[in-house]
Amino acid sequence: MIRKEAIEICMSKIGTSPIISANGYVSRDLFNVNDRSSNFYMIGSMGLASSIGLGVAIKNPKKTIYVFDGDGNILMNLGSLATISKIKPRNLVHIILDNNSHESTGGQPTDTNQISIDLIANSLKIKVFKTSSKNELQKIFKKIKKISGPIMLLIKIKSGSSAGKRISFSPEKIRTRFMDTL
Amino acid sequence: MKEKSQRKIFDFLLKNKIQDFIGVPDSTLKYFIDQGLKKKKVIISTREEEAIGIAAGISLSKNLSLVFMQNAGFANCISTITSLIQLYQIPIIFLIGWRGYLKNDAPEHEKIGKIQPDLLKIINLKSKILTENNWKKTCQWAIKKLKHNQPCALIIRREFFD
Numbered sequence: 001m002i003r004k005e006a007i008e009i010c011m012s013k014i015g016t017s018p019i020i021s022a023n024g025y026v027s028r029d030l031f032n033v034n035d036r037s038s039n040f041y042m043i044g045s046m047g048l049a050s051s052i053g054l055g056v057a058i059k060n061p062k063k064t065i066y067v068f069d070g071d072g073n074i075l076m077n078l079g080s081l082a083t084i085s086k087i088k089p090r091n092l093v094h095i096i097l098d099n100n101s102h103e104s105t106g107g108q109p110t111d112t113n114q115i116s117i118d119l120i121a122n123s124l125k126i127k128v129f130k131t132s133s134k135n136e137l138q139k140i141f142k143k144i145k146k147i148s149g150p151i152m153l154l155i156k157i158k159s160g161s162s163a164g165k166r167i168s169f170s171p172e173k174i175r176t177r178f179m180d181t182l
Numbered sequence: 183m184k185e186k187s188q189r190k191i192f193d194f195l196l197k198n199k200i201q202d203f204i205g206v207p208d209s210t211l212k213y214f215i216d217q218g219l220k221k222k223k224v225i226i227s228t229r230e231e232e233a234i235g236i237a238a239g240i241s242l243s244k245n246l247s248l249v250f251m252q253n254a255g256f257a258n259c260i261s262t263i264t265s266l267i268q269l270y271q272i273p274i275i276f277l278i279g280w281r282g283y284l285k286n287d288a289p290e291h292e293k294i295g296k297i298q299p300d301l302l303k304i305i306n307l308k309s310k311i312l313t314e315n316n317w318k319k320t321c322q323w324a325i326k327k328l329k330h331n332q333p334c335a336l337i338i339r340r341e342f343f344d
Contacts, residue, residue, distance in 0.1 A: 020239070040242065044265025048235035051227075055239020055247075058202075079228025083236070087225065175242065175270040182243050 001134050002161040003097050007033045007068070009134060010095060013141040014066055018056060018181065021068040022049040024104030025163035026097055030068060032164030037177040041167050047076030050084065050094055057089040057149075060182055064091050071098040071112040078120065081152075085124035090148040094126075099159040107159060121152045132156035183338050184314060188213035191317050195248060196223060198325050200275065202240050204233040205250035210279030210340040215250060230255035231262045237274045238266055246328055250277040253298050254291065263333070264305055273328040276307070276335040283339040302335060309335035 003025065011034040018038045021027040027041040040056075042049050053067035074080070074096055084092065096117065102108045118128045127147060129140045137155060144151050167174070192203075192214050203218045204225040218224035227233040230251040237247040251259070256278050267274055281287055282295010294301075302309045308327065310320045320336060327334040 042266070044269060045231075045235070045262050048231060048238075048262065048266065051232045051235025052239040052242070055236040055241075056243055057239070058236075059240050059243035059245050077229075077232060077235075079232055080235075083225070083227055083232060171270045175272065179242055179244065 001132065001137075001155070001157050003099065003157050004029050004033060004161060005134065006097055006137065006155045006157050009137050010066075010068070013138070016181075017064045017066055018060070018178070019066045019068055020049045020053040020056065022046070022070045022073040024070065026068050026070050026073075028163035028166060031167045038181040040178040041169075041174050043167065043171065047073050047080075049073060050077060050080040053092060053094065054080070054084055054087060054089060056182070057092040058087065061091055063182075064093060065089075067092070067094045069094060069096045071096060071100065071110045071117070072102045074117060075110060075112070075115070081121055081124050081126065084150050085126055089150055092149045093144060093151045093153060095153045095155065097155055097157055099157045101159045103159055103161075104163070118152070118154050126150045126152050128152045128154065130154040130156070183312065183341070185213040187314055187317060189217040191312065191321060192217035192221075194318065194321055195275075195325075196221065198321070200246045200248050200325070202237070202245065202247040203250060204236045204247060205277075206230050206233060206252070206255050208250065208252035208255075208279035208281075209344070210252065210281065210338055211250055211277060214277070230259050234259060234262050234267060234274070238270075238272050241272045241274055246273070246325075248275040248277055250279075252279045253281055253294055256298075257294050257301065260301065260305060263307060267333050268305070268307070271331050272333065273331045274333045275324045275328060276333070278335055278337050280337050280339045284341065284343070286343070287340060298337075307333065307335050309337055311337045311339060
């Protein structure tokens with residue numbers, strides 16, 4: 001499964017829920033697969049998508065908030081997992097698209113094949129699901145809709161795929177249209 | 183700044199609809215933070231940038247929030263402030279404890295302490311120093327900034343040694 005395919009499956013399951021997506025190819029692929037007002041594309045501030053998602057989740061307890069993160073991104077802000085664990089947002093689903101690399105900057109290794117992000121999250125009492133299969137990914141969504149968060153969904157994807165075109169909206173526009181959906 | 187004033191500042195901001203206070207503790211701000219902890223309105227984050235991310239999410243949800251930190255942490259945050267808060271025009275109040283304001287503060291605070299006002303200027307983050315006499319007016323200035331979608335910073339100087 002490549003990143004675009006993983007995002008396509010997620011988008012077919014998520015409905016209209018708000019999404020905070022990490023910078024780089026994650027946001028670009030989301031933009032090209034399914035642009036919608038409730039996508040907040042974080043184009044800078046690498047590492048912070050999960051923190052922004054936590055803030056949105058705290059203030060919108062009736063909505064399920066999804067974060068589309070990358071492996072490089074979460075490694076930059078592992079402390080975020082500790083804070084999520086402490087706050088225990090029932091409505092936060094943290095999806096990590098893990099290709100073991102910093103794909104957006106040329107495919108340099110993150111070495112997440114040697115780092116068990118799932119075990120770190122587990123030890124913090126975050127409910128973790130992990131898969132590299134498209135079929136299983138579809139099934140996991142059925143499961144996570146029945147339980148309360150915080151949830152982490154670690155999707156192991158292949159590296160080496162390029163991203164589509166850059167996000168064409170101004171940051172102010174991304175913000176305003178996202179806020180209007182909350 | 184005196185304990186009583188710090189507690190009053192917290193209460194004043196809370197009364198003015200700032201509901202969430204997120205940050206990394208600083209001894210210069212300790213009574214302010216303690217007042218927030220007592221009222222269960224504080225989230226202690228692992229890093230200052232993380233606090234800004236959480237506050238940004240709260241702000242996107244149309245709630246007012248404040249991020250507190252020491253100026254050492256503020257220096258860590260320059261990129262986040264410019265590429266998230268200022269880029270998207272997300273209104274947040276930064277409350278920054280100014281270590282290195284006094285000449286003989288601890289050596290690790292000397293360099294950042296000296297350039298603290300310049301750092302704020304260079305990224306064009308509007309700021310004011312809170313004092314015993316001006317705090318109410320200065321907080322009102324910050325709240326007004328938020329309502330116009332503009333981030334800003336309030337500074338408390340470290341005027342004691344321990």
